[in-house]
Amino acid sequence: MSLAGALVLFFVIWFMMLFVVLPQRIRTQEEDGHVTAGTPESAPVNPMLARKAKQVTLLTLIIWIPTCLVIASGWFTPDDLNLFLKLGAPVAGDGY
Numbered sequence: 001m002s003l004a005g006a007l008v009l010f011f012v013i014w015f016m017m018l019f020v021v022l023p024q025r026i027r028t029q030e031e032d033g034h035v036t037a038g039t040p041e042s043a044p045v046n047p048m049l050a051r052k053a054k055q056v057t058l059l060t061l062i063i064w065i066p067t068c069l070v071i072a073s074g075w076f077t078p079d080d081l082n083l084f085l086k087l088g089a090p091v092a093g094d095g096y
Contacts, residue, residue: 001071001072006068009068013060013067014056014057017056017059017063018052021055021056026044030042
């Protein structure tokens with residue numbers, strides 16, 4: 001795996017984890033009982049973005065490091081994931 005590929009994989013996992021973590025432990029202005037003028041009632045009181053960014057980074061590292069090791073080790077190749085080859089399906093160019 002190249003360095004660019006590893007970085008792309010890291011950021012893809014990071015953003016996926018961000019969307020998992022963002023909606024957790026949110027207290028809305030409606031629940032708090034104080035709605036700021038000009039904002040919707042569903043706006044968060046304290047989104048804790050810095051804390052969530054740290055959590056997302058930690059979760060990403062926990063997932064990313066083993067993933068990179070598995071990819072770099074060669075345990076799995078793209079052919080291992082190709083179900084058409086494993087199931088004996090016809091391949092383009094075989095007269096079909």
